[in-house]
Amino acid sequence: MVSERSSKEFFAVTLRVWRQAGPSASGRFVDYPATNVSPDMSFLELLDVVNDGLTVKDEEPIAFAHDCREGICGTCSCTINGKPHGPGHGIATCQLYMRSFKDGDTIIVEPFRARAFPLVKDLVTDRSAFDRIQQAGGFISVRTGAAPDANSIPVPKDDADLAMDAATCIGCGACVAACKNASAMLFVAAKVSHLGLMPQGQPERDKRVLAMVQAMDEAGFGNCTNQYECSAVCPKLITHDFIARMNRDYVKALFKAKFKPVSSASGGAG
Amino acid sequence: MNLLGALFQSSIGKKLLMAVTGLVLVGFVTGHLVGNLQIFLPPAKINTYGHMLESLGAGLWAIRLFLLACVAIHLWLAFKLTAENRAARPQGYGVEHTNRATLASRVMLRSGIVVLVFLVYHLGHFTLRVQHPEWSEHTFRLADNTMVRDVYRMTVQGFNSAGISCFYLLGVGLLAYHLNHGLVSMCQTLGLKNERWTTGLERASAAFCWLYFLGNAVIPLSVRGWLPVLSGLIQR
Ligand code: SF4
Ligand code: FES
Numbered sequence: 001m002v003s004e005r006s007s008k009e010f011f012a013v014t015l016r017v018w019r020q021a022g023p024s025a026s027g028r029f030v031d032y033p034a035t036n037v038s039p040d041m042s043f044l045e046l047l048d049v050v051n052d053g054l055t056v057k058d059e060e061p062i063a064f065a066h067d068c069r070e071g072i073c074g075t076c077s078c079t080i081n082g083k084p085h086g087p088g089h090g091i092a093t094c095q096l097y098m099r100s101f102k103d104g105d106t107i108i109v110e111p112f113r114a115r116a117f118p119l120v121k122d123l124v125t126d127r128s129a130f131d132r133i134q135q136a137g138g139f140i141s142v143r144t145g146a147a148p149d150a151n152s153i154p155v156p157k158d159d160a161d162l163a164m165d166a167a168t169c170i171g172c173g174a175c176v177a178a179c180k181n182a183s184a185m186l187f188v189a190a191k192v193s194h195l196g197l198m199p200q201g202q203p204e205r206d207k208r209v210l211a212m213v214q215a216m217d218e219a220g221f222g223n224c225t226n227q228y229e230c231s232a233v234c235p236k237l238i239t240h241d242f243i244a245r246m247n248r249d250y251v252k253a254l255f256k257a258k259f260k261p262v263s264s265a266s267g268g269a270g
Numbered sequence: 271m272n273l274l275g276a277l278f279q280s281s282i283g284k285k286l287l288m289a290v291t292g293l294v295l296v297g298f299v300t301g302h303l304v305g306n307l308q309i310f311l312p313p314a315k316i317n318t319y320g321h322m323l324e325s326l327g328a329g330l331w332a333i334r335l336f337l338l339a340c341v342a343i344h345l346w347l348a349f350k351l352t353a354e355n356r357a358a359r360p361q362g363y364g365v366e367h368t369n370r371a372t373l374a375s376r377v378m379l380r381s382g383i384v385v386l387v388f389l390v391y392h393l394g395h396f397t398l399r400v401q402h403p404e405w406s407e408h409t410f411r412l413a414d415n416t417m418v419r420d421v422y423r424m425t426v427q428g429f430n431s432a433g434i435s436c437f438y439l440l441g442v443g444l445l446a447y448h449l450n451h452g453l454v455s456m457c458q459t460l461g462l463k464n465e466r467w468t469t470g471l472e473r474a475s476a477a478f479c480w481l482y483f484l485g486n487a488v489i490p491l492s493v494r495g496w497l498p499v500l501s502g503l504i505q506r
Contacts, residue, residue, distance in 0.1 A: 018364070029364060082367025108365050115358050180371060181355035183281070213282055222358030223281040223351045225378070226455040227371035241464040248461025250282045258273045 010036045011103035015050060017062055018110045019122055027119075029108070032062075039099035043086065044069060044076065046098055063122040069094040071235060074170030077177070078123050079110040084174035084233045092172060092235040112177035116184070116219045127173045129219035130187060134171075136215035137208035138191045140200050159197050166194035168236040175230035175238075181222030186230035188216050189242035196249060206253035213250055281354075282459075288347045289459040291340040292452050298337055299445065303485050306425075310492070310503045313422035317410045321418040345386065352379050374451040381448040388441030395428065396421075426506060429493035438490055446483035450475060 012035040020027030032050050041049075044066055051061035067075035076093040080086035086096045101107060109123065117125040155163075167190075175186035192209050195201035201208070224243060231240040277283035308316040323330060374381070391401075399406045405427060408420035429435050453475040457463040463471060492500040 079363060079365075082363055082365030083369065110363055110365070113359055113361055113363055115360055178369065180376070182358035183355075185281075210276075213280055217279075217281050220358060221281075222355040223285060225351075225355070225375060226451075226458045227375045229369050229371050232369035239465060240458075244458050244461045244463050246461075247282055247286070247459055250280075251286060251461070254273060254276050254283075 010038055013037055013046075013098075013101055013104070014106045015046070016106055016108045017123070019062070020111075020119060021060075022121060023119055031106075037098050037101075039097065041098045042069070042094065043078075043080070043096040043098060043100075044094050063120075063124045065124045066094055071095045072170060074172035077112050077125060077127070077172060077174070079112060079177055081108050084112060084177040085172075085235055090235060090237045092170070092174075095235070112173055114173075114176045114182035114221065116182065116221045117173060117176065125173075127171070129221070130171050130173060130184070132219060133184070133188055133212050133215045134191065137204065137211035138195070140195055140204060142200070153199050155199060163194050163197040166190045166197065166238065166242055169194070169234075169238055170236060172235060174233045174235060176221060178229040178233040179222065179224070180227060180229060181225055183224045183230075184216050184219070184221040185224040185243045185246070186234060186238060186240060188212050189240075189246040190238050192246045192249060193242045196245075205249070206256055209246060209249045209253050210257065213246075284347050284351060285459045287343055288351070289456040291344040291347075292456055294337070294340045295344065296449060296453065300482070303482060306489060307485065309422065309425055309489055310500060313410060313420070313505055314412060316422050316425075317418050317420060318412060320421040321412070321416070324419070341389075345382075348379055348382055372451060374447050375455070378448060378451060381444040385441055385445045385448060388437065388445075391437070392441075396424065402427075422505075425489070426493050426504065429490040432494075435490040435494060439487055442483055442486040446479040449482065450479045453478065 012033065015032040015034055016029050017032060018027055019030045032054075034046060034050055037046060044064070047062060047064055054061045065075045065077050067073045069076070071092045071094060074092070077084070078086070078093045080093065080096070085091060085093045087100050088096050111119055111123045112125050112127075114125075116129040117127050120126050169187060169190035171187065173184075173187070176182050176184050179185075192212055195208060196205050226240075226243075228240045231238060277287055305316075305319060308319055326333075368376075394400045395402070405424050406419065408423045409417045410420035410422065411417055429438070454463070454468075454471050457467075457471055488497060488500055491497050492504050495501045
Protein backbone atom coordinates (compact mmCIF):
# COMPACT_ATOMS: atom_id res chain seq x y z
CA MET A 1 0.00 0.00 0.00
CA VAL A 2 1.41 3.42 -0.90
CA SER A 3 0.79 6.23 1.51
CA GLU A 4 -0.93 9.31 0.19
CA ARG A 5 1.19 11.39 2.46
CA SER A 6 4.87 11.71 1.70
CA SER A 7 7.13 10.24 4.31
CA LYS A 8 8.41 13.77 4.89
CA GLU A 9 5.17 14.76 6.64
CA PHE A 10 5.97 13.84 10.20
CA PHE A 11 3.31 14.08 12.84
CA ALA A 12 2.85 13.61 16.57
CA VAL A 13 0.75 11.20 18.60
CA THR A 14 0.47 10.21 22.23
CA LEU A 15 0.76 6.55 23.11
CA ARG A 16 -1.20 5.66 26.24
CA VAL A 17 0.24 2.28 27.15
CA TRP A 18 -0.69 -0.24 29.83
CA ARG A 19 2.35 -0.72 32.06
CA GLN A 20 2.47 -3.57 34.51
CA ALA A 21 5.76 -4.86 35.91
CA GLY A 22 4.62 -8.45 36.41
CA PRO A 23 1.68 -10.81 36.72
CA SER A 24 0.80 -9.79 40.25
CA ALA A 25 1.93 -6.16 40.13
CA SER A 26 -0.73 -3.53 39.72
CA GLY A 27 -0.87 -1.89 36.32
CA ARG A 28 -1.79 1.52 34.97
CA PHE A 29 -1.82 3.56 31.78
CA VAL A 30 1.22 5.75 31.09
CA ASP A 31 1.36 8.42 28.36
CA TYR A 32 4.30 8.56 25.96
CA PRO A 33 4.34 11.49 23.56
CA ALA A 34 5.86 10.57 20.21
CA THR A 35 6.92 13.25 17.75
CA ASN A 36 8.47 12.80 14.32
CA VAL A 37 6.13 9.95 13.53
CA SER A 38 6.37 8.97 9.89
CA PRO A 39 3.19 7.68 8.23
CA ASP A 40 5.30 4.94 6.68
CA MET A 41 6.39 3.60 10.04
CA SER A 42 4.78 0.48 11.30
CA PHE A 43 3.07 0.67 14.65
CA LEU A 44 5.61 -1.71 16.17
CA GLU A 45 8.45 0.43 14.81
CA LEU A 46 6.95 3.35 16.69
CA LEU A 47 7.01 1.24 19.85
CA ASP A 48 10.69 0.46 19.09
CA VAL A 49 11.45 4.16 18.77
CA VAL A 50 9.63 4.98 22.00
CA ASN A 51 11.52 2.15 23.70
CA ASP A 52 14.87 3.49 22.43
CA GLY A 53 13.98 6.80 24.05
CA LEU A 54 13.10 5.04 27.30
CA THR A 55 16.34 3.05 27.26
CA VAL A 56 18.38 6.23 26.77
CA LYS A 57 16.61 7.74 29.77
CA ASP A 58 17.37 4.56 31.70
CA GLU A 59 13.71 3.67 32.03
CA GLU A 60 12.23 0.22 31.55
CA PRO A 61 11.19 -0.24 27.89
CA ILE A 62 7.64 -1.30 27.09
CA ALA A 63 7.44 -5.09 26.80
CA PHE A 64 5.46 -6.21 23.75
CA ALA A 65 5.35 -9.48 21.88
CA HIS A 66 6.47 -9.68 18.26
CA ASP A 67 8.40 -11.97 16.00
CA CYS A 68 7.91 -12.22 12.25
CA ARG A 69 6.50 -8.72 11.78
CA GLU A 70 4.85 -9.85 8.57
CA GLY A 71 1.56 -11.24 9.81
CA ILE A 72 2.37 -14.94 9.79
CA CYS A 73 3.50 -15.97 13.25
CA GLY A 74 0.70 -14.72 15.50
CA THR A 75 3.04 -13.39 18.18
CA CYS A 76 2.12 -9.72 18.13
CA SER A 77 -0.86 -9.00 20.31
CA CYS A 78 -1.95 -5.54 21.23
CA THR A 79 -5.41 -4.17 21.73
CA ILE A 80 -5.29 -0.76 20.12
CA ASN A 81 -8.10 1.69 20.86
CA GLY A 82 -10.18 -1.20 22.15
CA LYS A 83 -9.74 -3.40 19.08
CA PRO A 84 -7.32 -6.33 19.01
CA HIS A 85 -4.72 -5.70 16.27
CA GLY A 86 -5.97 -2.14 15.91
CA PRO A 87 -8.12 -0.29 13.42
CA GLY A 88 -7.25 -2.28 10.28
CA HIS A 89 -9.23 -5.10 8.71
CA GLY A 90 -7.67 -8.52 8.23
CA ILE A 91 -4.24 -7.54 9.56
CA ALA A 92 -2.14 -8.31 12.61
CA THR A 93 -0.69 -5.56 14.80
CA CYS A 94 2.66 -5.87 13.01
CA GLN A 95 0.94 -4.98 9.71
CA LEU A 96 -0.51 -1.76 11.07
CA TYR A 97 1.07 1.44 9.79
CA MET A 98 1.06 4.85 11.36
CA ARG A 99 -0.77 6.27 8.33
CA SER A 100 -3.88 4.79 9.97
CA PHE A 101 -3.63 7.54 12.59
CA LYS A 102 -3.57 11.29 12.42
CA ASP A 103 -1.70 14.12 14.05
CA GLY A 104 -2.67 14.66 17.67
CA ASP A 105 -4.25 11.22 18.16
CA THR A 106 -4.05 9.52 21.52
CA ILE A 107 -3.56 5.81 20.85
CA ILE A 108 -4.54 3.53 23.69
CA VAL A 109 -2.57 0.31 23.81
CA GLU A 110 -3.57 -2.57 26.07
CA PRO A 111 -2.74 -6.25 26.35
CA PHE A 112 -5.19 -8.95 25.25
CA ARG A 113 -7.53 -9.44 28.20
CA ALA A 114 -8.68 -12.94 29.20
CA ARG A 115 -8.32 -15.07 32.29
CA ALA A 116 -6.91 -17.84 30.10
CA PHE A 117 -4.19 -15.45 28.81
CA PRO A 118 -2.50 -14.34 32.05
CA LEU A 119 -0.49 -11.17 31.79
CA VAL A 120 3.29 -11.58 31.86
CA LYS A 121 4.43 -8.00 31.62
CA ASP A 122 3.08 -4.76 30.09
CA LEU A 123 1.56 -5.84 26.77
CA VAL A 124 2.79 -9.43 26.85
CA THR A 125 0.37 -12.21 27.73
CA ASP A 126 0.90 -15.93 28.11
CA ARG A 127 -1.14 -17.63 25.39
CA SER A 128 0.04 -21.15 26.08
CA ALA A 129 -3.57 -22.16 26.70
CA PHE A 130 -3.78 -22.36 22.90
CA ASP A 131 -0.86 -24.81 22.91
CA ARG A 132 -2.67 -27.00 25.42
CA ILE A 133 -5.74 -27.04 23.17
CA GLN A 134 -3.57 -27.99 20.20
CA GLN A 135 -1.86 -30.72 22.18
CA ALA A 136 -5.25 -32.19 23.05
CA GLY A 137 -6.02 -33.05 19.44
CA GLY A 138 -4.83 -30.49 16.90
CA PHE A 139 -2.76 -33.02 15.00
CA ILE A 140 -3.04 -36.24 13.00
CA SER A 141 -1.20 -39.39 13.98
CA VAL A 142 0.67 -40.87 11.06
CA ARG A 143 3.32 -43.52 10.73
CA THR A 144 6.47 -41.84 9.63
CA GLY A 145 8.22 -44.04 7.16
CA ALA A 146 9.23 -43.33 3.63
CA ALA A 147 7.62 -40.09 2.52
CA PRO A 148 4.37 -41.05 0.79
CA ASP A 149 3.47 -39.60 -2.57
CA ALA A 150 1.70 -36.32 -1.88
CA ASN A 151 -0.98 -37.19 -4.39
CA SER A 152 -1.70 -40.69 -3.13
CA ILE A 153 -4.68 -39.42 -1.14
CA PRO A 154 -6.84 -37.28 -3.42
CA VAL A 155 -8.46 -34.28 -1.69
CA PRO A 156 -11.48 -32.66 -3.33
CA LYS A 157 -10.62 -29.10 -4.32
CA ASP A 158 -13.49 -27.56 -2.35
CA ASP A 159 -12.44 -29.33 0.82
CA ALA A 160 -8.81 -28.40 0.28
CA ASP A 161 -9.76 -24.72 -0.15
CA LEU A 162 -11.94 -24.69 2.92
CA ALA A 163 -9.35 -26.53 5.00
CA MET A 164 -6.79 -24.00 3.82
CA ASP A 165 -9.03 -21.13 4.93
CA ALA A 166 -9.15 -22.64 8.40
CA ALA A 167 -5.45 -23.44 8.35
CA THR A 168 -4.54 -19.78 7.90
CA CYS A 169 -5.20 -19.27 11.62
CA ILE A 170 -1.96 -18.00 13.14
CA GLY A 171 -3.06 -18.62 16.71
CA CYS A 172 -2.75 -14.99 17.69
CA GLY A 173 -5.64 -14.99 20.17
CA ALA A 174 -7.29 -11.81 18.86
CA CYS A 175 -10.58 -13.70 18.63
CA VAL A 176 -10.44 -14.34 22.39
CA ALA A 177 -9.39 -10.77 23.08
CA ALA A 178 -12.27 -9.31 21.06
CA CYS A 179 -14.98 -11.67 22.29
CA LYS A 180 -17.22 -10.14 24.95
CA ASN A 181 -16.93 -13.48 26.77
CA ALA A 182 -13.26 -14.20 26.09
CA SER A 183 -14.33 -17.33 24.23
CA ALA A 184 -11.81 -19.26 22.12
CA MET A 185 -14.40 -20.78 19.79
CA LEU A 186 -13.06 -19.25 16.57
CA PHE A 187 -9.53 -20.49 17.18
CA VAL A 188 -10.66 -23.97 18.19
CA ALA A 189 -13.15 -24.14 15.33
CA ALA A 190 -10.42 -23.20 12.87
CA LYS A 191 -8.08 -25.88 14.20
CA VAL A 192 -10.82 -28.53 14.38
CA SER A 193 -12.04 -27.76 10.86
CA HIS A 194 -8.63 -27.51 9.29
CA LEU A 195 -7.95 -31.20 9.99
CA GLY A 196 -11.56 -32.36 10.06
CA LEU A 197 -12.06 -31.34 6.44
CA MET A 198 -9.13 -33.41 5.17
CA PRO A 199 -9.28 -37.15 4.45
CA GLN A 200 -6.17 -37.60 6.62
CA GLY A 201 -8.02 -36.03 9.52
CA GLN A 202 -10.99 -38.42 9.46
CA PRO A 203 -9.78 -41.29 11.68
CA GLU A 204 -9.37 -38.97 14.70
CA ARG A 205 -12.13 -36.54 13.79
CA ASP A 206 -14.55 -37.29 16.64
CA LYS A 207 -11.87 -37.76 19.23
CA ARG A 208 -10.24 -34.51 18.15
CA VAL A 209 -13.28 -32.27 18.47
CA LEU A 210 -14.27 -33.74 21.83
CA ALA A 211 -10.76 -33.44 23.26
CA MET A 212 -10.06 -29.95 21.94
CA VAL A 213 -13.37 -28.56 23.22
CA GLN A 214 -12.68 -30.13 26.60
CA ALA A 215 -9.20 -28.57 26.70
CA MET A 216 -10.73 -25.24 25.72
CA ASP A 217 -13.22 -25.43 28.58
CA GLU A 218 -10.55 -26.46 31.06
CA ALA A 219 -8.39 -23.48 30.12
CA GLY A 220 -11.08 -21.12 31.43
CA PHE A 221 -12.27 -19.42 28.26
CA GLY A 222 -15.84 -18.08 28.20
CA ASN A 223 -18.81 -19.37 26.22
CA CYS A 224 -19.70 -18.17 22.75
CA THR A 225 -22.82 -16.00 22.51
CA ASN A 226 -22.79 -15.80 18.71
CA GLN A 227 -21.95 -12.11 18.46
CA TYR A 228 -19.13 -12.60 15.95
CA GLU A 229 -16.74 -10.08 17.44
CA CYS A 230 -14.03 -12.73 16.85
CA SER A 231 -14.23 -12.95 13.09
CA ALA A 232 -14.46 -9.15 12.87
CA VAL A 233 -10.93 -8.79 14.23
CA CYS A 234 -9.32 -12.01 12.97
CA PRO A 235 -6.22 -11.00 10.99
CA LYS A 236 -6.86 -13.96 8.69
CA LEU A 237 -10.59 -13.19 8.34
CA ILE A 238 -11.53 -16.70 9.41
CA THR A 239 -15.28 -17.00 9.25
CA HIS A 240 -17.49 -17.86 12.22
CA ASP A 241 -19.16 -20.41 9.93
CA PHE A 242 -16.41 -22.71 11.20
CA ILE A 243 -17.91 -22.31 14.68
CA ALA A 244 -21.28 -23.56 13.41
CA ARG A 245 -19.43 -26.43 11.79
CA MET A 246 -17.64 -27.28 15.02
CA ASN A 247 -20.92 -27.17 16.97
CA ARG A 248 -22.33 -29.71 14.53
CA ASP A 249 -19.22 -31.83 14.62
CA TYR A 250 -19.17 -31.82 18.42
CA VAL A 251 -22.78 -32.96 18.83
CA LYS A 252 -22.35 -35.65 16.21
CA ALA A 253 -19.19 -36.91 17.89
CA LEU A 254 -20.90 -36.90 21.29
CA PHE A 255 -23.81 -39.03 20.13
CA LYS A 256 -21.63 -41.30 18.02
CA ALA A 257 -19.32 -41.96 20.96
CA LYS A 258 -22.27 -42.75 23.18
CA PHE A 259 -24.12 -45.07 20.85
CA LYS A 260 -21.36 -46.84 18.97
CA PRO A 261 -21.65 -50.64 18.97
CA VAL A 262 -19.67 -52.38 21.67
CA SER A 263 -17.00 -54.60 20.21
CA SER A 264 -16.90 -58.15 21.46
CA ALA A 265 -13.36 -58.63 20.18
CA SER A 266 -11.52 -55.89 21.99
CA GLY A 267 -12.58 -55.99 25.60
CA GLY A 268 -12.67 -59.69 26.41
CA ALA A 269 -14.99 -60.93 29.15
CA GLY A 270 -15.32 -58.18 31.68
CA MET B 271 -17.26 -37.75 28.98
CA ASN B 272 -20.73 -39.19 29.08
CA LEU B 273 -23.55 -37.68 27.10
CA LEU B 274 -25.47 -35.95 29.87
CA GLY B 275 -22.30 -34.73 31.53
CA ALA B 276 -21.10 -33.25 28.25
CA LEU B 277 -24.46 -31.59 27.60
CA PHE B 278 -24.63 -29.99 31.02
CA GLN B 279 -20.95 -29.23 31.52
CA SER B 280 -19.20 -28.50 28.23
CA SER B 281 -19.59 -25.03 26.79
CA ILE B 282 -21.04 -26.29 23.50
CA GLY B 283 -23.37 -28.67 25.37
CA LYS B 284 -24.72 -25.89 27.55
CA LYS B 285 -25.31 -23.67 24.56
CA LEU B 286 -27.06 -26.53 22.82
CA LEU B 287 -29.44 -26.94 25.74
CA MET B 288 -29.97 -23.19 25.70
CA ALA B 289 -30.90 -23.36 22.01
CA VAL B 290 -33.17 -26.39 22.29
CA THR B 291 -35.07 -25.14 25.35
CA GLY B 292 -35.33 -21.77 23.62
CA LEU B 293 -36.79 -23.45 20.54
CA VAL B 294 -39.41 -25.26 22.62
CA LEU B 295 -40.39 -21.98 24.28
CA VAL B 296 -40.59 -20.17 20.93
CA GLY B 297 -42.95 -22.91 19.76
CA PHE B 298 -45.01 -22.46 22.88
CA VAL B 299 -45.34 -18.67 22.70
CA THR B 300 -46.25 -18.91 19.03
CA GLY B 301 -49.03 -21.40 19.71
CA HIS B 302 -50.13 -19.31 22.67
CA LEU B 303 -50.44 -16.23 20.45
CA VAL B 304 -52.52 -18.07 17.87
CA GLY B 305 -54.83 -19.23 20.66
CA ASN B 306 -55.08 -15.69 22.05
CA LEU B 307 -56.06 -14.21 18.72
CA GLN B 308 -59.42 -15.98 19.14
CA ILE B 309 -60.29 -12.93 21.25
CA PHE B 310 -61.40 -11.38 17.96
CA LEU B 311 -64.01 -14.12 17.49
CA PRO B 312 -67.23 -14.41 19.52
CA PRO B 313 -66.49 -15.12 23.24
CA ALA B 314 -67.72 -18.70 22.98
CA LYS B 315 -64.68 -19.61 20.84
CA ILE B 316 -61.89 -18.69 23.25
CA ASN B 317 -63.88 -19.89 26.26
CA THR B 318 -64.42 -23.30 24.63
CA TYR B 319 -60.71 -23.37 23.80
CA GLY B 320 -59.75 -22.49 27.38
CA HIS B 321 -62.12 -25.13 28.70
CA MET B 322 -60.67 -27.70 26.32
CA LEU B 323 -57.13 -26.95 27.60
CA GLU B 324 -58.20 -27.08 31.25
CA SER B 325 -59.91 -30.41 30.77
CA LEU B 326 -56.78 -32.06 29.39
CA GLY B 327 -56.11 -33.20 32.96
CA ALA B 328 -52.92 -35.17 33.32
CA GLY B 329 -51.88 -34.20 29.79
CA LEU B 330 -52.09 -30.54 30.72
CA TRP B 331 -49.84 -31.13 33.71
CA ALA B 332 -47.36 -33.07 31.61
CA ILE B 333 -47.16 -30.16 29.18
CA ARG B 334 -46.92 -27.64 31.99
CA LEU B 335 -44.13 -29.52 33.73
CA PHE B 336 -42.24 -29.95 30.47
CA LEU B 337 -42.48 -26.23 29.72
CA LEU B 338 -41.51 -25.39 33.28
CA ALA B 339 -38.46 -27.64 32.98
CA CYS B 340 -37.49 -25.85 29.77
CA VAL B 341 -37.86 -22.46 31.45
CA ALA B 342 -35.82 -23.67 34.42
CA ILE B 343 -32.98 -25.02 32.27
CA HIS B 344 -32.97 -21.95 30.03
CA LEU B 345 -32.85 -19.68 33.06
CA TRP B 346 -30.28 -21.64 35.03
CA LEU B 347 -27.98 -21.75 32.00
CA ALA B 348 -28.47 -18.05 31.34
CA PHE B 349 -27.13 -17.22 34.79
CA LYS B 350 -24.43 -19.90 34.72
CA LEU B 351 -23.11 -18.98 31.27
CA THR B 352 -23.16 -15.28 32.11
CA ALA B 353 -21.26 -15.88 35.35
CA GLU B 354 -18.67 -18.00 33.52
CA ASN B 355 -18.34 -15.41 30.79
CA ARG B 356 -17.74 -12.64 33.29
CA ALA B 357 -15.17 -14.75 35.11
CA ALA B 358 -13.39 -15.39 31.81
CA ARG B 359 -12.34 -11.72 31.70
CA PRO B 360 -11.59 -10.58 35.24
CA GLN B 361 -9.90 -7.40 34.05
CA GLY B 362 -11.73 -5.46 31.37
CA TYR B 363 -10.39 -3.04 28.77
CA GLY B 364 -9.75 0.64 29.33
CA VAL B 365 -11.48 1.28 26.01
CA GLU B 366 -14.69 -0.68 25.49
CA HIS B 367 -15.12 -1.28 21.78
CA THR B 368 -17.83 -3.19 19.93
CA ASN B 369 -17.26 -4.29 16.36
CA ARG B 370 -20.60 -5.74 15.40
CA ALA B 371 -22.34 -7.37 18.35
CA THR B 372 -25.94 -6.16 18.13
CA LEU B 373 -27.58 -4.39 21.05
CA ALA B 374 -30.15 -7.19 21.29
CA SER B 375 -27.33 -9.73 21.68
CA ARG B 376 -25.72 -7.69 24.44
CA VAL B 377 -28.83 -7.29 26.59
CA MET B 378 -30.12 -10.88 26.38
CA LEU B 379 -29.97 -11.41 30.14
CA ARG B 380 -31.69 -8.12 30.89
CA SER B 381 -34.47 -8.56 28.31
CA GLY B 382 -34.88 -12.12 29.53
CA ILE B 383 -35.29 -11.03 33.15
CA VAL B 384 -38.07 -8.58 32.28
CA VAL B 385 -39.80 -11.32 30.29
CA LEU B 386 -39.44 -13.62 33.31
CA VAL B 387 -41.04 -11.06 35.64
CA PHE B 388 -43.85 -10.67 33.13
CA LEU B 389 -44.24 -14.44 32.89
CA VAL B 390 -44.53 -14.79 36.68
CA TYR B 391 -47.13 -12.03 36.80
CA HIS B 392 -49.03 -13.52 33.88
CA LEU B 393 -49.11 -17.01 35.43
CA GLY B 394 -50.33 -15.48 38.68
CA HIS B 395 -53.01 -13.65 36.75
CA PHE B 396 -54.45 -16.36 34.52
CA THR B 397 -53.13 -19.73 35.66
CA LEU B 398 -52.98 -19.40 39.44
CA ARG B 399 -55.44 -16.46 39.61
CA VAL B 400 -53.93 -14.87 42.70
CA GLN B 401 -53.99 -11.21 41.65
CA HIS B 402 -57.75 -11.00 41.09
CA PRO B 403 -59.31 -14.08 42.64
CA GLU B 404 -62.73 -12.52 42.13
CA TRP B 405 -62.26 -12.79 38.33
CA SER B 406 -62.30 -16.56 38.48
CA GLU B 407 -65.94 -16.25 39.48
CA HIS B 408 -66.75 -15.09 35.94
CA THR B 409 -68.43 -17.94 34.16
CA PHE B 410 -69.71 -18.37 30.67
CA ARG B 411 -72.52 -20.61 29.42
CA LEU B 412 -71.57 -22.58 26.33
CA ALA B 413 -74.14 -23.60 23.70
CA ASP B 414 -74.53 -27.00 25.37
CA ASN B 415 -75.24 -25.28 28.71
CA THR B 416 -71.92 -26.21 30.35
CA MET B 417 -70.60 -23.45 32.54
CA VAL B 418 -66.96 -22.67 31.88
CA ARG B 419 -64.49 -20.04 33.03
CA ASP B 420 -64.96 -16.74 31.18
CA VAL B 421 -61.41 -16.18 29.93
CA TYR B 422 -62.76 -13.68 27.45
CA ARG B 423 -64.03 -11.41 30.19
CA MET B 424 -60.86 -11.89 32.25
CA THR B 425 -58.78 -10.71 29.30
CA VAL B 426 -60.93 -7.71 28.54
CA GLN B 427 -61.04 -6.74 32.19
CA GLY B 428 -57.27 -7.13 32.50
CA PHE B 429 -56.52 -4.85 29.59
CA ASN B 430 -58.98 -2.26 30.87
CA SER B 431 -56.21 -1.41 33.27
CA ALA B 432 -53.67 0.89 31.59
CA GLY B 433 -50.90 -0.41 33.84
CA ILE B 434 -51.44 -4.04 32.89
CA SER B 435 -51.62 -3.12 29.20
CA CYS B 436 -48.33 -1.20 29.37
CA PHE B 437 -46.56 -4.00 31.24
CA TYR B 438 -47.91 -6.48 28.71
CA LEU B 439 -46.62 -4.41 25.78
CA LEU B 440 -43.23 -4.11 27.44
CA GLY B 441 -43.11 -7.86 28.13
CA VAL B 442 -44.02 -9.00 24.61
CA GLY B 443 -41.89 -6.21 23.11
CA LEU B 444 -38.78 -7.33 24.97
CA LEU B 445 -39.57 -10.96 24.24
CA ALA B 446 -39.66 -10.16 20.52
CA TYR B 447 -36.36 -8.28 20.91
CA HIS B 448 -34.89 -11.22 22.82
CA LEU B 449 -35.96 -13.60 20.06
CA ASN B 450 -34.46 -11.43 17.37
CA HIS B 451 -31.02 -12.45 18.59
CA GLY B 452 -32.18 -15.80 19.94
CA LEU B 453 -33.59 -17.27 16.75
CA VAL B 454 -30.55 -16.68 14.54
CA SER B 455 -28.22 -17.52 17.41
CA MET B 456 -30.02 -20.83 17.86
CA CYS B 457 -29.32 -21.74 14.23
CA GLN B 458 -25.62 -20.99 14.72
CA THR B 459 -25.46 -23.08 17.90
CA LEU B 460 -27.21 -26.00 16.24
CA GLY B 461 -24.78 -25.69 13.34
CA LEU B 462 -27.57 -24.88 10.91
CA LYS B 463 -26.20 -21.69 9.46
CA ASN B 464 -23.53 -20.35 7.16
CA GLU B 465 -22.81 -17.15 5.28
CA ARG B 466 -25.19 -18.03 2.47
CA TRP B 467 -28.08 -18.45 4.89
CA THR B 468 -27.30 -15.61 7.24
CA THR B 469 -29.12 -12.73 5.53
CA GLY B 470 -32.19 -14.85 4.86
CA LEU B 471 -32.28 -16.15 8.42
CA GLU B 472 -31.86 -12.67 9.86
CA ARG B 473 -34.70 -11.32 7.74
CA ALA B 474 -36.99 -14.24 8.52
CA SER B 475 -36.21 -13.86 12.20
CA ALA B 476 -36.88 -10.11 12.16
CA ALA B 477 -40.17 -10.67 10.31
CA PHE B 478 -41.21 -13.33 12.79
CA CYS B 479 -40.39 -11.10 15.75
CA TRP B 480 -42.30 -8.16 14.33
CA LEU B 481 -45.31 -10.36 13.56
CA TYR B 482 -45.13 -11.85 17.03
CA PHE B 483 -44.97 -8.43 18.65
CA LEU B 484 -47.74 -6.90 16.53
CA GLY B 485 -49.93 -9.97 16.91
CA ASN B 486 -49.71 -9.62 20.67
CA ALA B 487 -49.91 -5.84 20.74
CA VAL B 488 -53.19 -5.62 18.83
CA ILE B 489 -55.01 -7.39 21.68
CA PRO B 490 -54.70 -4.74 24.43
CA LEU B 491 -54.84 -1.94 21.85
CA SER B 492 -58.17 -3.29 20.52
CA VAL B 493 -59.58 -3.87 23.98
CA ARG B 494 -58.79 -0.27 24.83
CA GLY B 495 -60.58 0.84 21.68
CA TRP B 496 -57.57 2.27 19.88
CA LEU B 497 -57.66 0.28 16.66
CA PRO B 498 -60.23 1.09 13.98
CA VAL B 499 -61.69 -2.22 12.82
CA LEU B 500 -60.33 -4.65 15.40
CA SER B 501 -61.70 -2.73 18.37
CA GLY B 502 -65.20 -3.23 16.98
CA LEU B 503 -64.75 -6.99 17.23
CA ILE B 504 -64.28 -6.94 21.01
CA GLN B 505 -67.45 -7.51 23.02
CA ARG B 506 -67.41 -5.62 26.31
S1 SF4 C 1 -8.94 -17.52 14.54
FE1 SF4 C 1 -8.05 -15.60 13.77
S2 SF4 C 1 -8.04 -14.26 15.56
FE2 SF4 C 1 -8.29 -16.33 16.34
S3 SF4 C 1 -6.25 -17.10 16.79
FE3 SF4 C 1 -6.70 -17.71 14.68
S4 SF4 C 1 -5.90 -16.05 13.40
FE4 SF4 C 1 -6.00 -15.23 15.49
S1 FES D 1 4.72 -10.43 14.64
FE1 FES D 1 4.24 -12.27 13.57
S2 FES D 1 2.15 -11.95 13.12
FE2 FES D 1 2.69 -10.04 13.96
